[in-house]
Amino acid sequence: METDQTTPGDADALPAPEIVNVKTRRVACDGGGGALGHPRVFYEIGEENFVECLYCDRRFVLEGGGH
Ligand SMILES: [Zn+2]
Numbered sequence: 094m095e096t097d098q099t100t101p102g103d104a105d106a107l108p109a110p111e112i113v114n115v116k117t118r119r120v121a122c123d124g125g126g127g128a129l130g131h132p133r134v135f136y137e138i139g140e141e142n143f144v145e146c147l148y149c150d151r152r153f154v155l156e157g158g159g160h
Pocket of ligand 1: 122123124131146147148149150151
């Protein structure tokens with residue numbers, strides 16, 4: 094099941110997490126640099142085929158996981 098729909102503007106809602114498609118299980122995130130950046134951290138995608146960054150809530154989704 095996919096949830097590609099963006100949530101309509103809701104004043105109290107948290108911003109929707111950014112989804113980043115990756116092709117390897119080892120990913121690194123530094124928040125994109127700039128004011129929104131954070132220390133670079135590394136994650137390893139497990140059996141769920143995605144991992145969320147603890148700093149910036151980005152979700153890294155493994156491409157082709159169900160091939
Ligand atoms: Zn991050």
